[in-house]
Amino acid sequence: MDTAFSSEDLKFQSEIRDFIKTNYPQELRDSINSKRKLGKELSREDLTAWHKILGKHNGWSAPSWPKQYGGAEFTPTQKYIFEQECAKAECQYIMPFGINMVGPVIYTFGNEEQKAQHLPGILSGEVFWCQGYSEPGSGSDLASLKTSAVKEGDHYIINGQKTWTTMAQYADWIFCLVRTNPDAEKPQQGISFLLIDMKTPGVTVRPIKLMDGSHEVNETWFDNVKVPVENLIGQENMGWTYAKFLLAHERSGIAGVARSKKAIERIKQIASSEMSYGEPLIQDPAFKAKIAAAELELSALEYTELRTLAKDSAGKGPGPESSLLKIKGTDIQQAVTELAMEAVGYYANPHLGTTLSNEYVGPDYATNLSGTYFNFRKASIYGGSNEIQRNIIAKMVLGL
């Protein structure tokens, strides 16, 4: 048992640190900070600028991808270090839909033409992807999805509606689960995995506003959308297999440990400035105990993640343990966003950046912390709700 970094790891760490220092654009940091503060939507450029820079550097935009597809193929330790350093420097996180989700599906199940067409754009960050899984009637019961794909000659004709499509407003492409066989014995058996160009006629995107006022998710409608059969991944009616692979594939970072660590550090700073009973809030026994509890949980989760990564690198392959990381990781993210909001007292109230007021009030650090708390209730619901994750563990790990 050994968790100390080797001298090579330490060298790698300083390489990453230096790279971020030299290459992370200050104007990007400023742009994102000022928008976050005022609860303003990030632009496509904000979301992809760092991705594009990493994409030009040894495949660093894709830490897990094999080198043969242009990825960095980091070791688990390197992935861990990379995430830590990016979080410490508060780099904009890389959108997961291309790099973590559809990319590995394409290089694992796609044909040569599909790899050649799509992987370079995902890697470079030039092509923006979104995910078409959920439907209004298919949330936790994803396999009940109804969006239909009917083969007509060399095209599929798509009709239906996807929902919760994150960042579809910027997306060039969407990967979709569609029903190709409505008569299959089991609902899972009639589903296919399809790549769809968002510019195809008949695709319509409508925004859904979340409770903090943010626009992250959308409804995406398909009205007789013609998709070439070449855009089918793998075999027809095998989409459920690829979807499951995708869900379990990318475990590194799923728990968000590095970012939660940074967030706790920040809460401690805030609580050192905020006063309660005439003393810094950080001295308040009740508040202090909550911070410590979050730290312990995070510390345990960090080692759970490391254990999982170490197991992956031993070739034991990803499995349902990712559900554990998702449950615990989002628990902590929610606890931390709540603590941050709690730390600022009355200044949880102002809702800035709306059409009603662009005034900037209260301490700098307090802005939009309540918005973030409200926004993050999503975390235990998305990506398979935490209840569904428990069902997965019950079935796959405990054999119930």
Add this chain to the structure above:
Amino acid sequence: MNFDYTEEQTLLDNMVTSFVRDNYDWDTRCNIVKSEEGWKEENWKQFAELGLLGVPFDEAYGGLGGKSADLMIVMEQFGKGLVVEPYLPTVILAGGLISKLGSEGQKNSIIPEIISGNIRCAFAYAEPQSRFDLNDVKTSAALNGNDYVLNGFKSVVFGAGMASHLIISARTEGEQRSESGITLFIVDTKSEGLTLQNYPTIDEYRASEVIIENLKVSKDNVLGKINMAYDAIEEIVDISTIAACSEAVGILQVLKDSTTEYCKNRKQFGQSIAKNQVIQHRLVDMMIEYEQAKSILYMAVTADLSNSDERRKAVSAAKARIGKAIKFVGESAIQLHGGMGVVDEYMVSHYFKRATMIGVLFGNTDYHMKRYMTLTQSGISSSDEAISVSVT
């Protein structure tokens, strides 16, 4: 980065696992804990033959030179079998103090005896008023010629009744709660002036109240420097706390696995109760708590324990977090076993009781939480620098 055992560690793990499997089935254990002695000398001899009693000791004294990870392996397997022999008091606690503070003469005379299984030792530190504070020592030691004369009372000394020697902490100087002025003495348990009141604990281990009245101890039997024992006591209790946490993790694994099995087999309303989602989710949460407990144990075992601040922080983090897991997994195990959970006859209650008492050992969750907070949050200054990025 890896969490794999070395070849030697795998051998050790297999060895302790087979010991527990072959010598500690449930009926055997029940007979041991019901016996007058409360332990089995034959098992102790086998520990010696297997080399287990030498795991943490320096090779110079015949030990294996093992580290915390090796002790973790032993204790985790002992936890799975609820092994009651006094390994923690003798080898880790008393043995640790002797290794740390003993003179060459003391080490040469005592450590090989421990390793060969000839003697057992216990550490008498807690007092009725001290609770978990290692610095709170009222028991006094006054120099009289070439002897110290000790007077006082020691509480809940684990394994004292099976021990040939006790290590006693006593105050040679200073106020009751002063860290300096504490000295350790090695005494024969049969000494005049020492009275042991032995009793079983709720989890079927054995402990004693130790009454010390005009106990004469020769200067030669002082362990370490006069007045200076505190740091070593804290360090060895920290190392022992990791060992206790390891035992707890072994127990939690049994609680989680056996409860899962029980729920699969128990039928109500015509089906296995594990078909109910409310049961499934409770079992999943038990698994998550177990994994988190194991992870934070790994954190502590791989921490730099030679750095005292890091050691304190890691130990208290682990003990506090594992304490929380013990409560959840233990109480859930009983609840899901229903009536079978609350009876003495079925093994789950015994695992629950032992885990709960480990929760108290060397300081409970609140105690370690407070220590952790003191260590991690005192250094934060109120800062005026602008904090301008949102939290996430």
